[in-house]
Amino acid sequence: xxxxMTTDKKRTRRNHSPALKGQILTECAAPGASVARVAMAHGIxxxxxxGWRKAARERSGQAVTMPGFVPLAIEAAPAAxxxxxxxxxxxxxxxxxxxxxSASAEMTTWMRELLR
Numbered sequence: 001x002x003x004x005m006t007t008d009k010k011r012t013r014r015n016h017s018p019a020l021k022g023q024i025l026t027e028c029a030a031p032g033a034s035v036a037r038v039a040m041a042h043g044i045x046x047x048x049x050x051g052w053r054k055a056a057r058e059r060s061g062q063a064v065t066m067p068g069f070v071p072l073a074i075e076a077a078p079a080a081x082x083x084x085x086x087x088x089x090x091x092x093x094x095x096x097x098x099x100x101x102s103a104s105a106e107m108t109t110w111m112r113e114l115l116r
Contacts, residue, residue, distance in 0.1 A: 016044070020042070021052055024038060024039070024042055024044070024049060024052070025049075025052060025053060025056055028049060028053060035049050035050060035053070082100075082101040082102075083098050083099060083100055083101055084098070084099045084100075084101055084104060084107060085097070085098050085099075086099070086107075086111070088111075088114070088115075
């Protein structure tokens with residue numbers, strides 16, 4: 001038979017005013033602000049504040065972007081210029097080998113023999 005514990009305490013959910021939520025979200029949006037630090041200063045778990053931030057972004061339809069991320073377009077090198085570059089070190093000897101990408105199968109055979 002299993003005993004169950006009962007308590008007289010009723011768990012209550014804390015309700016925060018829209019004004020307080022707005023103030024906390026504004027503080028979190030400041031440059032260099034830490035969500036955890038802002039939440040702790042107000043005696044609120046950081047996960048709760050993260051949830052408020054997510055809900056606010058969804059309401060505004062704002063896309064989530066990484067701060068400081070800059071997309072960069074990179075052009076592929078022409079096939080003639082593409083090569084494999086490998087640095088091999090054995091003891092005090094170090095060599096850099098440049099091999100055409102079009103001959104990669106031959107390079108693997110050569111490297112296998114070299115490293116025996």
